Amino acid sequence: MAEFGVITPSVAVVGGKPATATGKALSVVALRKTYGDIVAVDEASMEIAAGEFVTFLGSSGSGKTTTLMMIAGFCEPDSGTITVGGRDVTRLAPQKRNLGFVFQQYLLFPHMTVHDNVAFPLTLRGVPKDEIRRRVGETLEIAGLSGFGGRKPRELSGGQQQRVALCRALVYRPPVILMDEPLGALDKKLRDQLQVEIKTIQQELGLTVIYVTHDQEEALVMSDRIAVMRNGLVEQFDTPRELFERPKTPFVADFLGAANFLPGRIEQHTDEHTLVRLDRSGGLLKARRHDLASGTPVKVAVQPGRLRACAIDDGFCSGTVETATYVGTLVRAGVRIDGGDAPLLRLEVPAGRGPVAGERVGITADPDDVNLFAGEQEG
């Protein structure tokens, strides 16, 4: 942080107050947007703290980009409110919101040099010339672009252009920076590299970032919290670990964890655990304690990596290994469970200890890794 100390004081001069103020940076209450009969965003609500990296994750049509556009002001919500640093901006024009935006298509001004692009938002704010020069220089240095100031955007690679766009969005220290799939146009290797770079800059400068992506890995790598969106609804807004280990809906369990789903019925409760009778195999499975009544139909969700192969009588079910694929450090196995034509149960076990095709195995899982969802919910 010390090396960026030079920048921080000037923020107070420009933005009115430092972007790194503690507390709520942004809150969204019951935001709704419809296009004709289609509900793009349905009553989305969330609070984002200053310095937090939040990702809206979902497939196309999930409402993640629409939500971001409403926060930016490019799209007007039907109802709901958006507050930035305590100020209601719901009906304000984009230029009055003092937010930063990084676009997927970079959108650098082609007639300006890199330096002038980054200086643009500062000149709008009446920052003195010397300070502009200094701050643009510092920002370009953070992004590893020193010496590129005199170039035109078209002389840079895609990755460099997106770095310039990032500089341009953070040089004036907006309280929140919005990013709409900023790495979507780059190749895999560059994407991985920039994910780390953006995350590092965000942490070092204490930026509040809202990031939109459909890439689960990207979301997991970068985010403090992820809002998983589907059909305009926020399914779950939590830390990556919570989403992964304690999914609140079958969709989240499937989307992030690629979980196996098994139908069953609550059998009984003990002090710590809930016992579930599986429909197909008839086996008894121990799960974390749940409040569902006995006899309730449930869906059991366990991620492939959390299932273990064991001796044939020790598991909650048994089956025959049909496929075993070696993928580097892991073996991916597909197990045909006895007693029914259920889909293959997917396992991921460390290579070397993995089962081989044709082997008869029992399947077990730690009760803590077993998630239960009331059965009538769709998967």
Place this chain on the structure above:
Amino acid sequence: MAALTAAPARPRKLLASRKTRVGILYALPVVVYLLVLFVYPIISTLFLSLKNADGSLTLHWYVDALTGVNLSVLITTLRISAETALLSLVFGFILANAISRLRPLWAGLAMLIVVVPHFISALVRTYGWIILLGDKGLVNETLAWAPGAPYHLLYNELGVVIGTTSMMLPYTVLLLYGVMRGVDRGLLAAAASMGAGRVTIFRRVYLPLVAPGLASAGLLSFILSLGYYITPALMGGPNQTMIATLINQQVTKENQWNGAAAQGVLLLLLTLAGLLLVKLISSLGASAKKRSAS
């Protein structure tokens, strides 16, 4: 070994020279065409403008063209052309800007409306304007209630500029529309996201991006106006005589080919000067930008 490596070089060289010869053959018709129809007439006009009655060389015709009435005609020509260029640029900008914001289908229709009138002969359109703008024309009839009516909209500079501007408008609209369509609207949104208001976005993002189009559209209508004949001749008065009219008079009425040639050469030089000026301004702008960035 040496012979082996040298061998492939020879046929390639042969091929190259053959290629060049074929190239010349292809270019020949164009070269002949240009020589006969452009270079020869221009050079002979140049000689004509430098020749005395007895065949000796003289600058007499140029002195003649740049003094007295001829000079004032030249200045009038420059002034009317500049006014036309400016006005067609302003109206063209407004029109093209509005059209570029329309959906493609409507934009296509709007462009058709701009262009179609120009399928009709310029002479017919000029008479159309004369009917509209006359003392008893549509414009003055509808404005009969206004103080000072009827307005004199014909046979003066206003009439000429109205006419020439309407003739030049499709060129500027077509040129500007193409440039404006090429501007990524996302850039304007990006500027807004950083806090730029509409005026700032227009001045610092939109205008610089369409500036090259403005320069070429303005220059085009200026150059076309310089040599324009029908509209100024029909819609102007004696004080609006333009250089093309003067050349026509010298040839058809006074049989004064040498003087006409000198004025023709002057017209050509003015056009070249205009081109050079735009080139100079745009390169100056570019280098100024470069300096401010470093």
